[in-house]
Amino acid sequence: MALKQPASRTGSSDALLPAGSPGNVIAPPPASRKDAGTSPVPDVLRKVVLAAFLLYCVLPAAWIIAAMTKDNGQIFSTFGLWFASPPHLFENLASLFTYQSGIFQRWFANSLLYAASITLGSTLICAMGGYAFSKYDFPAKQFLFNFILGTIMVPSTALVLPLFLLLNKVGLVNSMWGVILPSLVNPFGLYLMKVFWDSSLPNELIEASRLEGANEWQIFWRIGMPLMQTGLVTVALLCFVGAWNNFFLPLIVLSEESLYPLTLGLNVWNSVSSAAGGKPVFNLIALGSLISVLPLLIAFVVLGKYWRGGLTAGATKG
Amino acid sequence: MRRHRNPALLFLAPFLTVFAAFYLAPVLYAIYLSLFIRRRVGIGPAKEVFGGLTNYLRAVQDTDFLNGLKNMFMFGVIQVPIMLGLAIALALLLDQSRGVFMKVCRTAFFMPYGIPTAIGALIWGYLYSPNLSPFNQVMGALHAGVINFLSPEVILFSIANIVTWTWTGYNMVTLFAALQNIPRELYEAARVDGATRWDIVRTIKIPLLMPTLKLLFIFSVIGTSQLFTEAFVLRPLGYVADNITPNLYLYLTAARDANYSYAGAMAILLALLIFVISGPLLRQIGSR
Numbered sequence: 094m095a096l097k098q099p100a101s102r103t104g105s106s107d108a109l110l111p112a113g114s115p116g117n118v119i120a121p122p123p124a125s126r127k128d129a130g131t132s133p134v135p136d137v138l139r140k141v142v143l144a145a146f147l148l149y150c151v152l153p154a155a156w157i158i159a160a161m162t163k164d165n166g167q168i169f170s171t172f173g174l175w176f177a178s179p180p181h182l183f184e185n186l187a188s189l190f191t192y193q194s195g196i197f198q199r200w201f202a203n204s205l206l207y208a209a210s211i212t213l214g215s216t217l218i219c220a221m222g223g224y225a226f227s228k229y230d231f232p233a234k235q236f237l238f239n240f241i242l243g244t245i246m247v248p249s250t251a252l253v254l255p256l257f258l259l260l261n262k263v264g265l266v267n268s269m270w271g272v273i274l275p276s277l278v279n280p281f282g283l284y285l286m287k288v289f290w291d292s293s294l295p296n297e298l299i300e301a302s303r304l305e306g307a308n309e310w311q312i313f314w315r316i317g318m319p320l321m322q323t324g325l326v327t328v329a330l331l332c333f334v335g336a337w338n339n340f341f342l343p344l345i346v347l348s349e350e351s352l353y354p355l356t357l358g359l360n361v362w363n364s365v366s367s368a369a370g371g372k373p374v375f376n377l378i379a380l381g382s383l384i385s386v387l388p389l390l391i392a393f394v395v396l397g398k399y400w401r402g403g404l405t406a407g408a409t410k411g
Numbered sequence: 412m413r414r415h416r417n418p419a420l421l422f423l424a425p426f427l428t429v430f431a432a433f434y435l436a437p438v439l440y441a442i443y444l445s446l447f448i449r450r451r452v453g454i455g456p457a458k459e460v461f462g463g464l465t466n467y468l469r470a471v472q473d474t475d476f477l478n479g480l481k482n483m484f485m486f487g488v489i490q491v492p493i494m495l496g497l498a499i500a501l502a503l504l505l506d507q508s509r510g511v512f513m514k515v516c517r518t519a520f521f522m523p524y525g526i527p528t529a530i531g532a533l534i535w536g537y538l539y540s541p542n543l544s545p546f547n548q549v550m551g552a553l554h555a556g557v558i559n560f561l562s563p564e565v566i567l568f569s570i571a572n573i574v575t576w577t578w579t580g581y582n583m584v585t586l587f588a589a590l591q592n593i594p595r596e597l598y599e600a601a602r603v604d605g606a607t608r609w610d611i612v613r614t615i616k617i618p619l620l621m622p623t624l625k626l627l628f629i630f631s632v633i634g635t636s637q638l639f640t641e642a643f644v645l646r647p648l649g650y651v652a653d654n655i656t657p658n659l660y661l662y663l664t665a666a667r668d669a670n671y672s673y674a675g676a677m678a679i680l681l682a683l684l685i686f687v688i689s690g691p692l693l694r695q696i697g698s699r
Contacts, residue, residue, distance in 0.1 A: 133608035139504045143516050146501060150519050150580060153526075153534040156545065160537075174545050222426035229419035244434055246685045248637050248658060251678030254665045255437040255444060275433040283426060309418040338527035340640050345666070356529040360644060363533055367647035375537070382530045389525040394518065 160379035161185055181376070189377050189384075197381055199351055200358035204337055204385070206269070207354055211276045211336035216329045219279055220321065223286025224313055228299060238287075241280050249341050257345045271346040272354075276336055282328045289324025290317070326399040330392060337389060355385040445676035459672065466676030475654035476677055480684075482567060483635055483657060490571040491631045495624065497575070498582035503616065505583070506590045517587065520580035528577065532644035535573045536561075540648055561649025570641045570655075578634070582627050589623045590616060629689050636685050657681050 155174050162180035189197055225231075226238055256275055257266065265271040294317045302312045318325070340356045347353060350361065362378050365371040448462030470476050505516055523531065537543045539560035547558065560569045593616065601611050639658035645651050654660045657677065665674035 133612060134504065134507070136507075139507055140512070143501065143504055143508065143512075146497075146579075147516055147519050149576065150523055153531065153538060153576075154522075156538060157534060169542055218425040218429065221422040225419040225422035229417065229422075231417050231419045241430065243686070244438075246633050246636075246689060247438060247682045248661075248678055248685070249639065251441050251675070251682055252434065252437050254661070254671060254674055254678070255441040256433065258444075258671060259437055259440055274429065277429045278426075278434050280430075309421070313422065334525060338529070340527065340529040356527045359533065360529055363536075363644070364647045375543070378533065379537075382534060385530060386526050389527075390522065393521065393525050397518065 154383075157379050157383050160376060161383060163376055165373055165376050185376050185380050188374075189380050192374065192377060196350065196358065197377075200353050200355045201385070203269075203352060204354040204356075205388075207272055207276070207339065207343075208333050208336040210273050212329050212332040214273070214277045215279045215282060215332045215336075216325060218277060219282035219286045219328055220318070220325065221313070222283050223288075223290050224317065226283070226287045227290035228294070228296070242284055245280050253342055253345050256342075260346060266346055267348050267352065269352065272339070272343050272352075275342060276339060279328075279332060279335070282332060285328050285331070286324060289321055289327070293317075293320045293324060323399055326396060330396055330399060333392065334389060355381070359385065441675040441678060444672045445679055447672045449670065449672065462672075466673050467680060469673065470677045470680055473677075475660055476657065478652075478654045479657035479660050482655060483638070485567070486571060486574075486635045486638070487632055490574060491628065491635060494575045494579050495582060495627060495631065497579050498586055498627070499617075499620065499624070501579070501583045502586035502590055502620075503612065505587050506616075517584060521584050522580065523577045524581040526577070528640040529644055531577055532573055532641040535569070535576070535641075536645050536648040539569055539645075559649075561645065561651075563650050563652065566645070566649065566651055567655065570638070570645070573641045574634075574638070578631070582631070585627060586620055586623055589620055593619055625692060629692050632689060633685060636681060 159174055159176050162176045162182045162185070164181045164184065226234065252275075260266045260271050260275075265274070298316065299312055302316055307316070337354075338356060339354060340360075343352075343354055343357050347357070350358070353361070359378055359381050362374055362381070366373040366375055366378065445466050446461060446463060447459040448465050449459055501520065505513060508516065526534075538545065541547055541559050541561070544560070546560075550558070559565065597615055598611060601615060606614070637658055638656040639662065642651050642656050642659045643662070651659075653663055658681075661674045661677050661681075664670050664677070
């Protein structure tokens, strides 16, 4: 196996590609590449189209931001995309955190707990598993890898519903572990890790370390892992997003409201608000929704270059 | 050096353990369950009796299940190409952009993916709801009549819109990253050869995007087969048929009707269908 370039050579996150995919064949592109002059589309049209799609993407966010300034009646009576005056933002915030004895904070804490433990656990076992597939040979290796990847195609219902029955038998339903443990399995994360290991840790380095007497675990942990920063962050981010957004699994497994993550909790409020005779709290749902997506938005903006690089590596390696 | 056991096993063990316990075991259990049917014996409660392939035969004739499959196919041939077409077009357009505008667009387009599906569907539910929707407010002010996005005729398109909104950006960013990695030398060489701008798009950019596009297509098809959350979340707000997506119907069969064996059979059929559709495509990608 040829010595692979370390990922940060050109300084551009988008240059993280294993050899053989388009872009690495000729030369790594310079970081501030422009390709002015190859567009057949006039500038104005291009900007209009992109701006239009931009508006489409932020439309729901605009509605939420407007809605969080209104009390419940105003949500129905005022124009959806503009604020109420005077704004009720602070009253809404106060109501949000005191409604039903502060269950919203509970849900937020649950989401954090689930997401953090799932992210840590899943990233670690995917890193270890990916390392095994990348750096070792063993019988039925290719078959096993394809088999694991194949399970991505199984519909969630085929997994989650019988999982519920099994968990019931071991008494894990309606508990945190019932949500955390099954979510540790991430076939796509395993695939990504293997791809990253392939391109981050040259075999020569492993051989040299073995000659110096390091054992396999030391090579993995002390030498390999530090080189895998981008890969680890990418997979961790994907795990976090998946875990934070988890809906179907908690829906099936949990029946106690105090264990719900935010996705489930807000939906319960929604069902109750929409039902006849239920107390409508659409303004709180709107505000709660916004707060619930803040951690992800922050993560995306701060860790942007990692997931962009990761997506490329995953998609073009094949 | 000693090597009495392949160290690969140690590294694989954690993953394989949870995989076997929480992925394989449920699937095998589902297959096992699907072979049983509930039958009333006398006036006692319904019991699970071995029924062989009865559930499967029932599933392929079940109009509700077939309706869900039909919707799934419609999604596959309408929504997925539209979404991927948009993604390509936007990626190509964004490839021409630079600076702050490009960065803002790139982040903003990706945002919908980061919003939990349940929350996104919730918000769109409000945007669709006849009482709350700003669209209808604007249309009402113009006396142009009101569209009920949640009515049975329109609901599938409304769900398709949510899916498109959520995933186009994700697909676009992936394609965009691939585009940005095409070396400039290719463009310059083509220009020297006298290629027009459209030629460059047609003969360089799009062909180099094909592998990525195929992978995204497969992910989209798999995603379509798993549609659940959007339909489920919209149920309190409007009229959503029980059979609108296969997964919703499966869920109701299991959770509401407690017919786990039948739900299991349908899930297995669904999985087989996806394997059959995606298998050839995946093999094509793998053998590049």
